Amino acid sequence: xxxxxxxxxxxxxxxxxxxxxxxxxxxxxxxxxxxxxxxxxxxxxxxxxxxxxxxxxxxxxxxxxxxxxxxxxxxxxxxxxxxxxxxxxxxxxxxxxx
Numbered sequence: 156x157x158x159x160x161x162x163x164x165x166x167x168x169x170x171x172x173x174x175x176x177x178x179x180x181x182x183x184x185x186x187x188x189x190x191x192x193x194x195x196x197x198x199x200x201x202x203x204x205x206x207x208x209x210x211x212x213x214x215x216x217x218x219x220x221x222x223x224x225x226x227x228x229x230x231x232x233x234x235x236x237x238x239x240x241x242x243x244x245x246x247x248x249x250x251x252x253x
Contacts, residue, residue: 195229197226216231
């Protein structure tokens with residue numbers, strides 16, 4: 156059974172348009188997934204939205220828009236695979252024992 160995440164990575168190989176050529180290149184071993192930090196701008200401030208795995212910055216931004224909706228402006232910065240994960244913005248709260 157394929158999940159929706161699995162289906163998003165599959166591209167049709169039958170057509171000869173840009174999508175088809177991109178799919179053929181991916182099957183030829185030219186595909187390299189990268190980690191991207193996507194940022195959205197709201198007003199004058201930039202906000203880190205999260206990490207996304209994609210072939211290029213445009214793909215990472217598309218995924219972020221699909222999850223969070225469009226922002227005023229957006230950008231993506233490549234993160235090395237061996238970098239530590241981003242810190243969590245909301246640390247887990249301690250529970251009071253009753």
